[in-house]
Structures are given as structure tokens and as C-alpha cells.
Amino acid sequence: METASHESASTDSPLEPGLYIVAGPIGNLADLSPRAAEILRKADVVAVEDTRVSAKLLRAAGSDRPMVPYHDHSNDTLRQRLIDRMAREVVALLSDAGTPLISDPGYKLVRDARAAGRFVTSLPGPSAAIVALTLSGLPTDRFLFMGFLPSKAKARGDTLAEVAALRATLIFYESGPRLSDSLAAMADGLGDREAAVVREISKRFEETVTGTLAELSQRYADSPPKGEIVVIVGPPGEAPPATQDDADAALIEAMARLPVSKAAGEVAKALGLDRRELYARAMVLKG
DSSP states (O other), X not given: OOOOOOOOOOTTSOOOSEEEEEOOOSSOGGGSOHHHHHHHHHOSEEEESOHHHHHHHHHXXXXXXXXXXXXXXXXXXXXXXHHHHHTTSEEEEEOSSSSTTSSSSOHHHHHHHHHTTOOEEEEOOOOHHHHHHHHHOSOOSSEEEEEEOOSSHHHHHHHHHHHTTOOSEEEEEEOHHHHHHHHHHHHHHHOSOEEEEEESTTSTTOEEEEXXXXXXXXXXXXXXXXXXXXXXXXXXXXXXXXXXXXXXXXXXXXXXXXXHHHHHHHHHHHHTOOHHHHHHHHHHHHO
8 A cells, every 4th residue: 555645845946857747627727736836837838738728727827838739730840849848848738628648639748758768747636537437426446438439330339349348337528419329329339328427527517417328318319418528337237147048059169179077167167157067968968
């Protein structure tokens, strides 16, 4: 078990040159941490997704530091310039909302900065995915962040098929116009599971709506919601117990490859059935 340190840096102490990944608020500016505000005031340059969005946050932090756009379409030359500056300057990375790199650009900057031997640190802060998970009332012991589903139907279906059997809560980001169709696709690809639609986190009209995927899809079919949206989908229910036909089919397939004893053991492990009973059944099938 790790022991947390409660040391805090002096506001007068200089910052080590390098990359500072700064988690900003999801919506409520009051959620900006004092340490994050300090970094934004001291940075030599702030790399941002959208200067218009980040300008508001910098003003709230009392920062007048220069900004440089850094987003999905930024080229290798810009990334290298930032890495060069990290050798002697403090570069802060800020997303439009929440923690950078979570469904946002930035991982290449971190990767290349580390490869160049630059100092890299990340300031803990808000993440819409985690906040929505805590609001959903769905299992939190095991979860998978999926980001945005593909827009094309086939790619979306393929993505859902990859995780349909995973016994974990799934977290998706979504937009209002796509929400109903995405929820319907999830119901088709994952089964009609319990889910939650969480939007406008930390803002005035924050809302969490729960129900099955089909119910939620119907709810938003004619009234797409506005704002930032997170969809939380619960894990699949318990699989139904294997039938006699399931066991027989599995035994016949396994005996085509293995001796009877090993075939019974393999099927017992796969289906959660008694090995001795399966062995007796296998002998009957073989005879």
C-alpha cells in the first residue's frame, strides 16, 4: 500500500523545465485545483486544444501566459518544437475540459518527450468518465473506457462485438445528435443492459438518467440532449447454465481432438460442470 505525501510546493519555488499535464475543470471553473492554477501562471507556454476555450480558464487562474494550439491535426514539427522548449522551459498541456489525453490528443507528445529525456508530470484532476461512473450506480470494481463509438454502423457493431462478453462496466463518450442511435446499437450488440446517461457534469443542468439501453434510446429518440454526454453500460448478467445439449455438443467436439478423460476435463472447466458426470456421459456418447 502506497503512502501519500502531503508536501506542497512553495508558490515561490521555480518549476523544473519539462511537460506538465494539467487537468482542468469539466465545466465548473471552481474545480480547478490551486496547484493547477499555479502551473498555469508559471508556465512559459500552454499547449491547448482551442485557444478560445482555454483563454477563459487561464483568466480564471489569473494566468497571462502565451498559448499555442496543439490538437489532433498538429504536425510532427510543432510537437518537436514543444519538446525542444521543454529542455529549458515549462510547457503546460491543457485540454478543453477535464484531464488531457483522455479521448483528447496528447499521448504522442508525452511519448516523444519521455524519449527525449524530458521531465514529465501530470496533475490529478477531474475526468468526466470517472465522475459519470460514480454517478451511475453501476458496478465500479471493473470498468473499461471506450471513448467515442465509430460513426459507421459496421465499425460500431464490430467494436461492440469485441467487448460484448467482457464482464465489466463500459464507459462511452457521446454527442447529443448521435445518442439515441448509439444506445440502440449498444442494445443490439451488448444486450439490453442497465445503463446511465450522464450529461453536463458539474454544471447547472447536470443530469443522470438510468434505465435499460432500449429505454434510454427511446427516451432520446425525439429529443436529443445538449451538452457533454457520458454513457455508462453495466456488465452482462450471469450466463445461463449449460444444457445437456450444450454439454453433449462440447464433448463430441472435444473427443474428436482428445482422449475421453481429457475431453471431459476440458468441457468441465469450460462449462462449469462436474467432470465425473461428463466422463460418464462421454463414454455413453462414444459407445
